[in-house]
Amino acid sequence: MKNRKINLRIWMLVKNVPAVALFIHYCISVRSDYSSFDSYVQYLPIALIIISLLLMRKKRDVFDESARAILNKTDAMCMKLFYGYYGFLILTATRIAGDATTIGYFIAGGIVIITLVRTITFCVIDNRGMM
Numbered sequence: 001m002k003n004r005k006i007n008l009r010i011w012m013l014v015k016n017v018p019a020v021a022l023f024i025h026y027c028i029s030v031r032s033d034y035s036s037f038d039s040y041v042q043y044l045p046i047a048l049i050i051i052s053l054l055l056m057r058k059k060r061d062v063f064d065e066s067a068r069a070i071l072n073k074t075d076a077m078c079m080k081l082f083y084g085y086y087g088f089l090i091l092t093a094t095r096i097a098g099d100a101t102t103i104g105y106f107i108a109g110g111i112v113i114i115t116l117v118r119t120i121t122f123c124v125i126d127n128r129g130m131m
Contacts, residue, residue, distance in 0.1 A: 016057060018048075018052055020114055021045035022111065022112075023112045075118070078114055078117055078121065085113075089103070
């Protein structure tokens with residue numbers, strides 16, 4: 001296979017696949033009404049995670065220097081959002097004493113939201129050329 005150059009936006013979207021697949025896997029796992037088909041469907045998100053991780057491992061050197069600087073800036077912004085969201089989640093979970101399944105949905109959903117915000121922020125900063 002040739003080592004073709006790929007678009008950075010597509011690359012960032014591929015990096016979202018494991019987070020979305022993890023959320024889908026969690027949603028399938030916590031259900032209590034299983035059918036025989038669900039046990040097979042449960043392994044589909046895990047296969048998506050493995051395939052996307054193998055794809056990302058092959059193409060590690062996609063970013064140039066300016067894209068790395070933008071990615072570092074995006075990661076720093078998303079890390080602050082991540083800390084704020086999970087700090088809020090921990091404080092509300094201890095006060096409300098919600099169901100563990102609901103808190104798990106918030107955790108898995110938070111991971112998806114953070115990765116999507118990271119991708120959107122990267123694309124906006126990359127389009128505008130801000131550093």
